[in-house]
Every structure is written in C-alpha cells, then in structure tokens.
Amino acid sequence: MFFNLRRIFPFLFFIVLLGSCSEYQKVLKGTDVKSKYDLAEKFYNEGEYAKSNRLFEQIAPKYIGKPQGERVLFFFADTYFKSHDYNMAGYQFERFLKSYPKSDKAVEAAYLGAKSYYELSPRYSLDQTDTDKALQKLQLFINTYPDSEYLEDANRMAKELTTKKEKKAFEIAKQYNSLGEFDYTILPSAVAALDNFLTDFPGSIYREGALYYKIEATTNIAVNSFENKKPERLKEAKAAYDNLIKYYPNTTYKSKADELLKKINNETQNLSK
Template structure:
C-alpha cells in the first residue's frame, strides 16, 4: 500500500514539474499569468516569482503589470528573501504611488527589513533601513490598521540600536585604562544613546554605566583631580537615584556614593 502511495505521489510530482516546465517555455503569457497566480495561491513561491519576473516586463503599461509586480514582491517575501522583496516593494510603490497595493507594499517593505534585521552586535545598516521604511509607511498611512504594529516595530528596532550602544559602552568600561581613557569613551557613548533615545528601556543600564565609569575614572585619577571628579560622581549619583530610587542598581549606586562622599569631605 505504501509503495502505491509513493508511486502516486511521484507521478503527481513529475506531472506537476512537467506542467511547470511547459508553461515556463510557453509564449502564452495569459496562461503564464494564471499559472503564476495559481502557484502563488498554492505557496509555490519559487515558481511564482520565476514566472512573474518575466511577466512584469511583458505586461508593462497594463493593469496586469501592477498586480504582477506586487505578487512578485510578495512571493520573495513569503519565500523569506526579504532583501529582494524589499527592492520589489519599493519599485512597486515608487511606480504606483496610488496603486491598489501601495499601502501593503510600503508596510511589507519595512516589515521585511525588520525581519531581516541582524542581531545587535552586528552592523545595523539593515535596522536603520527598516526604521526608515516603517516611518515612511506611517507618514503616508498614519490611520492604517497596521499603524500600531508599525510603530511597535520602530520602537523595537530603536531599542536594538540602543542595546548595541549599551554593548559598546560596556566594552569601553571593561577596557578601563587599556591604551587610553576608555572610561570617558564609555560615558560619551552612553550619554549619546540616552540623548538620542531618551525613552529606551535600556536607559537605566546606560545611566549606571555612566555613574560607574565616572567613579572608576575618579578613583584612578591623580590626587589633585580626585576631589573634583568625585564631586562629578556625586552629581551623577543624585541624578541616577532620583530617576531609579528602587531600581536593581540602587544599592550599587549608593555604595559608590558613600565612597565618593568620603573623598569630597576630606
């Protein structure tokens, strides 16, 4: 019985492949168009976009060109080739700014780049591209039913950018005085991240790195500079504890304050 089912499946696959190869070589573009749409519906996205790439040019200037281009982009998207799909979605909404699928094209262009966004420690060019596309989607379609989802995506991607800066500032902090004053670099990196993204969920962690880096810099300073630098640490402490009085870093911050206060009172 299993053998019969296997043979039937094999025959079905061979027949399907034969039909596809036949339509691929055909010059009946209407038949190709219908086959491509049917392949798309059956989730055979490779077949769909292979046929549609030709049809977009063939149908140029017709209504079918618009739908073919959108389905071409969606086929690549659903096949998880987000970079290629983004290019086609962009091509679509550029050529059809008021087209039937323009809202969807703008959304999926950004969402595809979001799905393709690399982890925080890697280059974030793709993340910036995703944010830019999603922001433009909101600019053009502020009342879209997908507007909240787009805004949530932007916030998530911005947090990823902040997290990358958190990793960078932590790295500087860990390097300490190795080949230069890395504590100062840690402070500057963290401060810039807070300034650019003041509502990030990583703000407390960044603020704590600033406090710790300033404390280490003061502790390792020459005697003449210690008092002034510890005063700066105390100012930073008050700013931190005012924002996060019950945060997970509050105890460590208070320990830093007690040590800094001793130097200032001397």
C-alpha cells in the same frame, strides 16, 4: 485488493507530480505569456512561490503599461517576500509603489516593503545599517498611512528595532566601562558613550543602567586622578549618583551605587585632611 490500492496510490501521486513538473517546465520554456500568467497565479495560490516567482519574473516586463501589470508586479514582489528573500522583496515592493502609487494595493505593498527591511535587521551586536533603513521605512509608512490596519504592527516593529539600537549603544558604553577597569585612559570614552546614550535615548529601558554605569566610570576616573584634579572629578561622580537617585529613587542598583558613594565620600574627606 486493499493492499494493491495502497501500493497504487503512491504511484499515481508520483505520476500526477511528474505531470505537474512537466507542465511547469513546458510553460517556463514556452513563449505564451498568457499561459505563464495563469500558471504563475495558480502556483502562487497553491503556495509554490519559487515556481510562481520564476514565471512572474519572465512575464513582468511584458505587462508594463497594461491593466494586468499592477497585479503581476504585486504578486511578483510578494513571491519574494513569501520565499523569505527580503532583499529582493523590499526592492520589488518599492518598484511597485513607484509604478502604481495610487493602487489599491499601495498600503499593503508599503507595509510589506517596510516589513522586508525589518526582517533583514540583524541581532543587536552586529552592524545596524539595515536596522536604520528598516526604521526609516517603517516611520515613512506610519507617517503616510496613520489609519492603516497595519499601523499597530508597524509601531510594534519600529519599537523593537529602536530597542535593539538602544541595546547596542548601551552595550558599547558598558564595554568601554569594563575595559576601563584595566586601562583608566579608556574611562573618559565610557563617560562620553554613556552621555551620548542618555541624550540619544531619553526614554530607553536601559536608561537606569546607563545612569548607574556613569557613576562607576566617573568614580573610577576620580579616585585614579592626580590630586589637583580629584576635587572636581569627585563632584562629577557625586552628581552622577544624585542623578540616578533623582530619577530612580528605588533603583535596582541602589546597593552598588551606595558603595560607590562611600568611596566618593571617603576620597573627599581624605582631600580635606
């Protein structure tokens, strides 16, 4: 008897599943809006977001201007978010906010919309257009809803994205500096990139590294310059060293920086002979 039940249960489950699928297809192809609404909400609550999405997509235009329209449009946007289709989620949450700016769900929609763009942000080495857009959305949310329960998470995401942009700018400047070891004509671009980084991201966690690599770049420029340009460029290299020590007296780059300082001093002494 027990053996028979074990064989029957999977069969019964298959029958129930088949019936569920048949119901979904029937309602999906039907014209009854209320049936679609009820089934869409049922699937949403059960975590069947793809099926829920297709039903909400069909009925959303039917509920424009109606009391249930607000609820339908929010769920429709959220099914995209929960299905990890963040492009569509961001767009639909924006659409919801334009349609229902005073909704009780406005704060949550603004948060989830901003988070959708956050999820689209690629790794730091790729183009950061989506990161810029996410930062704009997050900053707008933070400014608009400073007392929101989502504020802490929004600040966390904004900080993470800002650090990602900092890392990209820092790595680009480092790359210029590395290439400059083989082609000294690139070194001025390295110095410019480092200066831009230090100006654009004054509180960056990469600031110490940027100050050090500026010593490297300016020192290499100086020692490979024509004699008439060396004095001024050696002063620039020495100033770069002083700047690092001023802000980071116990810098982790101290030994490397001191080696560069010796090179700067030796070149300076040779010039005075």
